[in-house]
Amino acid sequence: MKSFSVSARDRDCKQGLPRNAPPPSLGVGDRIGEGDSELVLDILPPELAESAFENMRKEVAWNVMHHQGGEVPRLVAVEGEVAADGSFPIYRHPADKSPALRPFSPTVSLIREHVQKVLDDPVNHVLIQHYRSGADYISEHSDKTIDVVRGSKVVNVSLGAQRVMTLRLKRDGVQNAGESGAPRPSQKIPLPHNSMFVLGLNTNMKWLHAINHDKRPIHLKSPEETFMNGERISLTFRHIGTFLSRDESCIYGQGATGKTCDAARPVVHGTEEAAKLLQAFGKENQQSDFDWEGAYGDGFDVLHFTPRDT
Numbered sequence: 001m002k003s004f005s006v007s008a009r010d011r012d013c014k015q016g017l018p019r020n021a022p023p024p025s026l027g028v029g030d031r032i033g034e035g036d037s038e039l040v041l042d043i044l045p046p047e048l049a050e051s052a053f054e055n056m057r058k059e060v061a062w063n064v065m066h067h068q069g070g071e072v073p074r075l076v077a078v079e080g081e082v083a084a085d086g087s088f089p090i091y092r093h094p095a096d097k098s099p100a101l102r103p104f105s106p107t108v109s110l111i112r113e114h115v116q117k118v119l120d121d122p123v124n125h126v127l128i129q130h131y132r133s134g135a136d137y138i139s140e141h142s143d144k145t146i147d148v149v150r151g152s153k154v155v156n157v158s159l160g161a162q163r164v165m166t167l168r169l170k171r172d173g174v175q176n177a178g179e180s181g182a183p184r185p186s187q188k189i190p191l192p193h194n195s196m197f198v199l200g201l202n203t204n205m206k207w208l209h210a211i212n213h214d215k216r217p218i219h220l221k222s223p224e225e226t227f228m229n230g231e232r233i234s235l236t237f238r239h240i241g242t243f244l245s246r247d248e249s250c251i252y253g254q255g256a257t258g259k260t261c262d263a264a265r266p267v268v269h270g271t272e273e274a275a276k277l278l279q280a281f282g283k284e285n286q287q288s289d290f291d292w293e294g295a296y297g298d299g300f301d302v303l304h305f306t307p308r309d310t
């Protein structure tokens with residue numbers, strides 16, 4: 001992908017902004033995060049961008065997802081590439097239970113083709129999220145990379161109302177943090193309709209990202225922000241390297257203990273394994289020098305997590 005020079009705004013950010021300065025608003029051509037992330041506009045041809053939202057409303061199997069016993073504040077769906085033998089990719093992250101993966105639906109398939117062309121890399125899994133209004137949001141987090149093919153990038157396609165992606169340096173990455181209470185550098189990236197935000201794994205390691213809620217009254221919002229009645233659909237495409245067998249009894253690949261299809265092992269249901277993986281997820285959220293090999297390298301064969309841990 002293209003790389004961009006450091007903008008004046010970013011230099012300010014790296015040197016530490018005055019305590020009350022608002023975070024810089026970044027876009028195309030700016031250095032975002034660690035410089036391995038970028039915003040791409042007009043990712044889909046106009047006809048597809050125009051029809052995709054309404055088609056996905058009908059074609060996608062929307063679910064309510066739970067985390068720590070409560071409903072997450074947006075609707076979600078999971079789709080992916082199902083192999084001839086029925087095996088399929090899994091993306092594990094702290095949720096009480098993720099929706100079942102379905103094969104790519106027609107409109108999502110078309111979007112995926114454009115993403116792969118622009119990214120010049122394959123993606124085989126998508127988490128689709130419907131932010132029904134400005135009240136829906138996703139809390140600050142790092143994407144969990146146990147199952148994401150190492151060195152690949154995560155992509156967020158935005159359709160509908162413009163929302164803002166906020167990046168914030170992890171606490172342990174801030175110089176003189178602690179007693180002095182140094183402010184944590186933060187960046188805001190408005191995500192317009194028909195754009196693609198590319199999250200590099202280095203940025204994911206050092207920064208947290210969120211779509212904060214936006215409860216401003218409608219008259220304070222721009223036409224871009226009230227487009228589609230304030231609703232937004234995002235598609236988070238990933239290249240996943242961990243797979244489940246058709247009947248979900250066996251697991252193999254990058255994030256499992258058996259690294260190849262032949263070495264597939266039974267899925268583990270033990271709470272101890274789940275607690276260990278949740279602890280590793282917690283580290284990935286907190287540590288800007290997260291040791292992937294140390295935390296995930298041996299692999300985990302658990303699928304479901306209990307509500308209490310992370």
Ligand SMILES: O=C(O)CCC(=O)C(=O)O
Pocket residue numbers: 127129138143156209211234236
């Ligand atoms: O909705 C978005 O653009 C962000 C989604 C996200 O961060 C995630 O699914 O991990």
Ligand SMILES: [Fe+2]
Pocket residue numbers: 141142143209
């Ligand atoms: Fe994310």
